[in-house]
Amino acid sequence: MSNPLLNLPLLPPFDRLQPEQVEPAIAESIEHCRQQLAAGLADPGWDSTLAPLEQAQDQLNRAFSPISHLNSVLSGPWRAPYEAALAQVTAYWTELGQNRDLYGVYQQLAQSPEFAAWPQPRRKAVELGLRDFDLSGVGLEGEARDAFAANSRRLAELSSQFANNVLDATNAWTWHTENETELVGLPQTALAAAKAAAEAKDLTGWLITLDGPSYLAVMTHADNRALRQQVHTAFISRASETGPNAGEFDNSAVMEEILTLRAEQARLLGMANYAELSLASKMAQDNARVLEFLNDLAARAKPAAEREFAELQDFARGKLGLDELRSWDIAWAAEKLKQERYAISQEELRPYFPYEKVLAGLFTVVEKLFDVSVQRDDTVPTWHRDVQYFWLYRNGERIAGFYLDPFAREKKRGGAWMDTVCVRRQTPEGLQLPVAYLVCNFSPPAAGDAPSLLTHYEVTTLFHEFGHGLHHMLTQIDVAAVSGINGVAWDAVELPSQFLENWCWEPEVIAMISAHYQSGEALPRELLDKMLAAKNFQSAMFTVRQLEFALFDFRLHCCEQGASAAEIQQLLDEVRGQVAVVPIADENRFQHGFNHIFAGGYAAGYYSYKWAEVLSADAFSLFEEQGIFDRATGNKFLHGILEQGGSRDALELFTEFRGREPNIDALLRHSGIEQLELNINPG
Structure with missing residues (x-):
């Protein structure tokens, strides 16, 4: 029987995938890539080398995508095959990044007389390719070259191990x-x-x-x-040396080795630290600019956060009988204060946000903004009964698709994310449509006929991930290297996701996404007013918490030699001393579960969330000026940001859209702290 991971149709046949198919399919796909590369190097050129190699590597990526995805959403039997496939794929990409013959082809193309007349996406793909070769150690010799390759393979293993430990500790x-x-x-x-x-x-x-x-x-x-x-x-205390499962899934040694190897990668490339290496592919120019941005924001947000926490302490003493707030009291006491001040809670709102209503409303918002319609297709095989599949259409033409896996369950990785099934690209058979995975961990439907009811926080999460999905699905770029989110500077990739969150707070939109799950009654005006009034409740406390994560991440990766577990803890304690306002439990080992930077793509890049918040608020302010569903403004964002993918620099695209470089005014206004004045541009 043929292996369904080979010669895949557009959508993976999830009903026919088995763990034992993984290793042979990935091995064959990689061998095909190597053969295609050898053939292409014999006749250098875009059409003879890069385009056929893109085709072969797209087949590899499309085979690996469902394997990686199933490991995240089902784990269990898919873990070992995924890790074996990951080792194969990492070895291939490391080998490719150090291939000097292919590097020479890129150099030759960039220096050719006709290069300037090429379409922009092709030129950008070559420029980014040259940058990535440099960052992959193509210029290294001998032992340094071998060390860089070995480090890359080991880092992939360690990232997977880190995530596994967090998941296992969560389930244990x-x-x-x-x-x-x-x-x-x-x-x-x-x-x-x-x-x-x-x-x-x-x-x-x-x-x-x-x-x-x-x-x-x-x-x-x-x-x-x-x-x-x-x-x-x-x-x-998950995945650490303390807590109820102390030592069982401990990530201490994993973190230490990851940081040591990252620091060595940077040194091998002639850079001072991993943060410097990370910024080579981001908007920010240097470490100092990022630290200035974060420290300035922290210095100005902390006084407001301290006032908010003092209010919480006073309330806890006076109304809750707690002389001392401990870390496990904060969210509970904050909810009590919020209810007293605004007479509103997430639970009171939950009956008005049934999942299906929110989803339908989200689709209406996207249709009004970007002239696309969404249609469910129940004929597409999925990996779980809760998963839904949808197609995107414009003017009756199918343009993209996505899977939506909304609910929490055992052995599913926590959090929410968007990942790619396949990218939009031109193939020998025609245009390949972009397809995405959208994954959340909402409360599932209760027993009986009751639907899943979302908090408004979960509503914003759904909008956030769909914003990422739109960035991937609405691209008009046909070159894989810069199609969708590919090639986009990492500190700009959160722009579309955080941008779409803004509509969750607009009364006109809330009317579209809410209705009582039993009566169908609209969200009462009284509740709406309370919800909007409470929008910025403890926003400064939230801001300094995000800055704590961002500063810890960035300073950690500014270390030249890596760090021990004790030094990691010491640095986190220092950062908390600078920005945190809430008490921290002795057992707190946040770093041991920080998947974003140890198992995701955010190492020395967690600051991107705050920077992208500046961009998203500033972009949305144009809609506030013109109308939140103004079609001309929607088209401007669609054509100027979403469709462009990574084909042009993010700051250039934003400046064209907004008519100027970004500033922080809109973010401060949306956060209720508009009196702050910051020098925020990390570029």
């Missing part, structure tokens, strides 16, 4: 009770989910897990302080 801890009085304060949605979790384990009563919806429900609503402490301690 549960808390079971048959006494409902221990769960006082939890909303009915959380209780129903806990009961379903217990039943899934053949238990009676209720089961609390460390999955996002369960953890957040306890920390925000459980009146049982001892339970909050227990759940919080388990969560913040």
Whole structure:
């Protein structure tokens, strides 16, 4: 029987994929790439070398994509095949990045007389290719060359190991009770989910897990302080040497080795540290600019955050009987204060945001903004019964597609993300449409006929990930290297996602995405007004928390020699001393679960979230001026940002869209701290 991972159609046949198919398919795909490269080098040129190689590598990427995806959303039997495939793929890309003959082809093309007349996407693909060759060690010799390749392979293994440890630690801890009085304060949605979790384990009563919806429900609503402490301690100590599973999934040594190897990669390339290497492919010019941006914002946001926390402490003492706020009290006390001040809570809003209504409203927003329609296709095979598949259309023509996996479940990686099934590109058979995975971890539907009900926070998460998806799916670029999010500077890649979040707060849009799941009643004006009034509740505390992560990440990667686990902790403590305003538990090992920088693409780049927030708020301000559904402005963003992919520099595209370089005014206004004046441009 033929291997379904080879000669794939546009959409992977998830109903026919098996773990044992992985290694032979990846091996054959890589061998095909090598053969194509050898043939192309014999006749250098775009059409004779780069285009056929792009075709072969697209087949490899499309074979590896469902393997990587299934490891993230199902884990279990897919972990070992994924890790074996990852080793093969990493070795290939490392080998390719150090291929001097191919590098010579890129150089020859860039220096050719006709290069200036080439289409912009092709020119940009060659320019980025040359940069990436330099960053892959193509110029290294002998032992340095071998060390760089070995480090690259090992770093891929370690990143996977880090993520596995976090997932395993998350799944390893549960808390079971048959006494409902221990769960006082939890909303009915959380209780129903806990009961379903217990039943899934053949238990009676209720089961609390460390999955996002369960953890957040306890920390925000459980009146049982001892339970909050227990759940919080388990969560913040995951994959570390402390906590209830101390040492079992410990990421300490993994972090140390990752940082050592990253620092060595930078040294081998003649750079001072990994942060410098990371910025070589970002908008920011140098380390000093990034640190100035983060430190300036922290210095101005912290006084407001301190005031917010002092208010919370006063409230806790006066109204909640807590003389001292501990880390496991913060979210719970904040929710109580929010309810007293605004008489609103996420749980009160949840019945008005049934998942299907929110999804339909999101599609309406996108249709009005960018003239595309979304249609569900139940004939497409998926990997789980909860997964839905959709096509995007414009003027009746199919232009893209996406899978949506919305709900939390066991053995599924936490968080939310967008990933690519395949990119838009021109193939010998015609245009290949872009297809995306959109993954969230929302509370699943309760037992019976009740739908999944989202908090407004989850609503914004859905809009955020769909913004990433639009960046991938609405591109008009046909060259894979700069199609969709490919080639986009990492500190600009969050622009479309954070940009789309803004519509979640517009009354006109809230009317589209909300309706009581039982009565169909619109969100009452009173609740809407309260929700909007509470939008910036503790926004400064949230800002300094994000800056804590960003500063820790960037300063960590400014180290020239890597760092030990103790030094990592010491640096995090220093950063917290600079920016944090809330108490930190002794068992807190946030760094051991920081997937973004140790298992994702955000190493020395977590600052991108704050920088992209500046861009997104400033971009949205044009819609505020012209109308949130102004078609001309929507077309301007579509044609000027989303369709361009990585074919042009991000700052150049933004400046053309906005008519000037970005400034922070809109972000400060949206955050309720518009009196701050910052020098924010990290470029």
